[in-house]
Each structure stands twice: as C-alpha cells, then as structure tokens.
Amino acid sequence: MSSTGLDRARAKMAEAGIDPVAIETFAHYYRLLEHGETGLIPESSIEPIDSESLSDVDVDAETASAALRTTAVIKLNGGLGTSMGMERAKSLLCVRKGMSFLDVIARQVLHLRREHDARLPLLFMNSFRTSTDTMDALARYADLPVDGLPLEFLQNREPKLLPKDLTPVVWGRDTDLEWCPPGHGDLYTALRGTGLLQTLIDQGYERVFVSNSDNLGAVPDASIAGWFAESGAPFAIEAVRRTPSDRKGGHFARRTSDGRIVLRETAQTSKQDRAALADLDRHRFCSTNNLWFDLRAMAEALDARHGILGLPLIRNVKTVDPADPSTPEVIQIETAMGAAIEVFEGARTIEVGRDRFVPVKTTNDLLVLRSDVYDVGNDFVLDPAAGVPFVDLDPEYYKLVPEFERRFPQGAPSLRAATSLKVSGDWTFGPKVKVVGDVTLESGAAERVPPGSVLEHD
Missing domain, CATH: 2.160.10.10 (Hexapeptide repeat proteins)
Structure with missing residues (x-):
C-alpha cells in the first residue's frame, strides 16, 4: 500500500522537475513515516542546557568586520502568511510607511556593506509561491545582487499525503494545493542541489547566517559573526530566555545518550511530556531561528550522508486547503533547520537579547x-x-x-x-x-x- 504511495510520490516529483536529491530526501522521511516514526523526543531522553551569553563575549572590531566579510546571509522567505489571510509573500507586508519587511532587510544589508566594507551577499530562499512577488519587489535595489551569486534560490516542494494510505493527494480545484514545502530543514538540501553551497565556498565565503524574513531583529551582527569565527564551532543557534509566551513552543536540550544539543519542537513532544515542555525553570532557552553554520563543515556532513542530513522527522497534520478546515486531512512531511544542531559535534548556542527575536506570526x-x-x-x-x-x-x-x-x-x-x-x-x-x-x-x-x-x- 505505502510502497505504491511512495512510487506515486516519486513519479509526481520527478514529473515536476524536482531535484533528485530532494526526491531521495523525501523518500527517506517517507519510509520513516510508514514505519511509524513520530519524531517524538521523550523528556526522559534529554536534560536542560545552559548557554553562554553574547553580553559576555568580547570580540574586537576588526575581528568582527573580518568575519562579516566572509559571511553570506540567507533569509527564509517561503511563507505566504495564510494564517493571516494573505495570498502573497508575507514579507511584502508594510511595517513602516513605504517600507515592507523586504525593504528593511535590503537596507539593513546595504548599510552593513558600507560600514564593514563587506560584500555580504543576501540570498532569499523562496518557495514556488513567493518567488515572483519577492523578486519584483526587490528589483528597485539594483545594487543588492552580488556578482556571481543569485538573489534567490527555490525551496523544494513535495506532495501532501493522504493519511489512510500515504498516497499523494489529488485536488482538482487547485493543483497547487497538492504540494507543500518540506519545512525549512529543506534549506540544506536546496543549497546543495542548486550548487550554491559549493559556489559560496569557491568564492571564499566561510560561513552563513540564516534567519526568517519575518524577524527584522535578525540583523547579520558582526560581533556574533566574530564570535562564531573564533569559536571554531561548525554550527550555532542564537537562543533567548523563554518567557510565558513561549510555554507552548520548542526549546533546546541535551540528549543524554551522546551529549549532543537537540531542539525539541512542540510537534515532537508527547502529551505526557507537555508539562515539562512548558516548564520555564527546567528548559530555559528557545530558538530564535537565527543560525550560523560553517560552509565547509556543512558540505562535508552532506557529502558523508549522500545529501541527506538526517534531521528528525516532523509529521504535520493539516488540511489540503489550510484556509478551509472542511477540506480533507493530509500529512505533510517536514523538518526544521534548527534541528541540524544535533548533527554537528561541538555545535553551540549563544544567548542573545529579545531585540534579535521580533517574529511576526500574528x-x-x-x-x-x-x-x-x-x-x-x-x-x-x-x-x-x-x-x-x-x-x-x-x-x-x-x-x-x-x-x-x-x-x-x-x-x-x-x-x-x-x-x-x-x-x-x-x-x-x-x-x-x-x-x-x-x-x-x-x-x-x-x-x-x-x-x-x-x-x-x-
């Protein structure tokens, strides 16, 4: 039953021209799903973590600027803001008179280039639904693209699956709704599949700063770039202290079996562990989704795993049309990019102020x-x-x-x-x-x- 479902999904993705590595990545998670993998992280398997703080970090100005000169910036920009009634890229929302999220992001980067004499390329990971609107809006910034690098690359897409037999859903009213993004964990697959990962390395960039486009607090900070460069860590995530508004959200923890840092999302927490999830005294830090990674370390990890980083599965249950709860239930196979912290030995977190975490979800x-x-x-x-x-x-x-x-x-x-x-x-x-x-x-x-x-x- 489910093998037929996978065959159909593979064929559908191949016909749509999806990158072969993305198809194999989907197949990897499909097999986990059909074998009953839930992606749950039991409270008994983790312990709380502490985190060093940016306020205690001392990075001299030249070290910081030098690090920024070998940094590239990626903004995740695949969201439509459907939960807010939008049908265009969420980043097109006005946040100040005459300025959208995209305008603020572009101007932040252009200012930093001048301040630090840095190329600081800005790349947007768009979805097939946000690409056109985004690129049209950015056309006014003629000096934003960096020679030899695109301004965007596309997130992959995959079929939504029917729960009863894990076959791809067919929705004649709007065939676009048959597809979904694979979660922002697809970042690594898309970077490798498009060749951008190697291009950035070949052009002399050493690290990448990644954040969501709806978080205008996530400026490519030179001090953090300098801290990350000096730390020698392959991967790091900016963390903030959890507040009562974060009780239902994910948090960092340390896996007791191997000592690796993990990021446990709400969807990876069982009902019996929800009280522990909400315990702000036990689990004190959550993710800003602002992350840094070493390009060579990422390339080596992907090569060693044949392009599949092996992030934990997130089984997301939705409806075909997310704006219409009466439409059939579907399963979306997703991964979270922050979960890559558990892949890398020596990965770090660094506590930052809430001014670097200003997401707009509602x-x-x-x-x-x-x-x-x-x-x-x-x-x-x-x-x-x-x-x-x-x-x-x-x-x-x-x-x-x-x-x-x-x-x-x-x-x-x-x-x-x-x-x-x-x-x-x-x-x-x-x-x-x-x-x-x-x-x-x-x-x-x-x-x-x-x-x-x-x-x-x-």
Whole structure:
C-alpha cells in the first residue's frame, strides 16, 4: 500500500522537475513515516542546557568586520502568511510607511556593506509561491545582487499525503494545493542541489547566517559573526530566555545518550511530556531561528550522508486547503533547520537579547511592529524604545490582515507607554490614539476609538 504511495510520490516529483536529491530526501522521511516514526523526543531522553551569553563575549572590531566579510546571509522567505489571510509573500507586508519587511532587510544589508566594507551577499530562499512577488519587489535595489551569486534560490516542494494510505493527494480545484514545502530543514538540501553551497565556498565565503524574513531583529551582527569565527564551532543557534509566551513552543536540550544539543519542537513532544515542555525553570532557552553554520563543515556532513542530513522527522497534520478546515486531512512531511544542531559535534548556542527575536506570526505582533515601540535608525535596525507590550486582539475581527487594516485605517496607536492591550469585540481606532499601562477594550457592538484618545487602565 505505502510502497505504491511512495512510487506515486516519486513519479509526481520527478514529473515536476524536482531535484533528485530532494526526491531521495523525501523518500527517506517517507519510509520513516510508514514505519511509524513520530519524531517524538521523550523528556526522559534529554536534560536542560545552559548557554553562554553574547553580553559576555568580547570580540574586537576588526575581528568582527573580518568575519562579516566572509559571511553570506540567507533569509527564509517561503511563507505566504495564510494564517493571516494573505495570498502573497508575507514579507511584502508594510511595517513602516513605504517600507515592507523586504525593504528593511535590503537596507539593513546595504548599510552593513558600507560600514564593514563587506560584500555580504543576501540570498532569499523562496518557495514556488513567493518567488515572483519577492523578486519584483526587490528589483528597485539594483545594487543588492552580488556578482556571481543569485538573489534567490527555490525551496523544494513535495506532495501532501493522504493519511489512510500515504498516497499523494489529488485536488482538482487547485493543483497547487497538492504540494507543500518540506519545512525549512529543506534549506540544506536546496543549497546543495542548486550548487550554491559549493559556489559560496569557491568564492571564499566561510560561513552563513540564516534567519526568517519575518524577524527584522535578525540583523547579520558582526560581533556574533566574530564570535562564531573564533569559536571554531561548525554550527550555532542564537537562543533567548523563554518567557510565558513561549510555554507552548520548542526549546533546546541535551540528549543524554551522546551529549549532543537537540531542539525539541512542540510537534515532537508527547502529551505526557507537555508539562515539562512548558516548564520555564527546567528548559530555559528557545530558538530564535537565527543560525550560523560553517560552509565547509556543512558540505562535508552532506557529502558523508549522500545529501541527506538526517534531521528528525516532523509529521504535520493539516488540511489540503489550510484556509478551509472542511477540506480533507493530509500529512505533510517536514523538518526544521534548527534541528541540524544535533548533527554537528561541538555545535553551540549563544544567548542573545529579545531585540534579535521580533517574529511576526500574528496581527498582534504586526501591531506592535507598526507602532512606536521600535525606532528605526539610519542603519535600519529595530531599536526598542520601550518594553514590548503584550497585545491580544480579538481574532474574530483582527486575525486576517485585511480586517486588521480596516480597523487601524490611520495606523497603529502609540504603544510606547503601554504594558498590555487586550481588545475584545469590533473596535476601529482613529488617528493619534495613545495606550498607557494595561488597557482592555470590550464591547458587544462595533465601536470607535476617537482620534487623539488616551486609553488608560480604568
């Protein structure tokens, strides 16, 4: 049954022109799936880790600049933001007047090139759904591409599978929905398959900094580049202290069987271990998804494994159309790029400040980013001007970007003096609204916040 499913999946991928190594990688995880592999990491198999801190690192300016000169930057840019009601690249969202995520990223890199006299190539790993929009948006930056390197490479894609027999789903209404990305762990397969991994090595680059395009705090920092170069580590991930908002997320741990650092995601945690997952005193560090790796070490690891790095399987259950829960259930085979930390002997974590971890996963995050909580200087780095407030907008009215923007037609309120903003019901905000302290708005009917209002805890 399942061997037929794999044969069909292989044929479908080959017909679509998918890279042969990507097909073999998919087949590797397919076999794990059909043999009942869950990818779960039991609490009994791990122990907590500690992490060195960037605040304790002393890297001189020339060492830092020299390291940045042999660094390349990759931004993961395959997401559409479907959970926020988007149908284009999420990085096209406006974060400041006239500037999208892509604009800020491009300008951050261009500034760093001038500051450190570095080539600092910027490459986007796009999906087949985000490539055109992204490249059109970046066309305005004529000096962004670096000679001999592309501005983008494409993430691979694979078939979604029906749970009953693991055969590829057929969805005539929209055949694009038959496909899914293999998770950001595909980064390594795509770099090798496109030849980019070897090209970067041949051009004299020594390391890569990778981060998500929706995290504008993830600037290619010269001090971290210098620390990583001096450490001799083959692989490292920037970590942050977990907060109550991270209780349901993944964390770092150390595998007791071999001492390797592992990254345990929520999907890899059994129900009986969820309490341990949420224990912030036991597991204190989570991943920013900002990672650094040595190019030669990565090439050697992939060569030794015939192109398959062997990351832990993530079995992700979704619906064919992620925007329509009534469509059939499917399984997506995924891997996480941060999980590669367990592949490398001597891999490290380094604790950084929350200013390097500003992901936008919901419109709650987007409101904070668009507000005055962050200043953006001439280096286009986000500088938190105040503590980041907790924002909780009623998902019935604010979850989707078009609905969210309708309710903030004149822009975000001032949140610099806020500690929390909770909105229940349908509220439309006028211009120049200021939130102070802890504020909760509740209403059973549509309401307006008048222009210039100062909202305070009452």
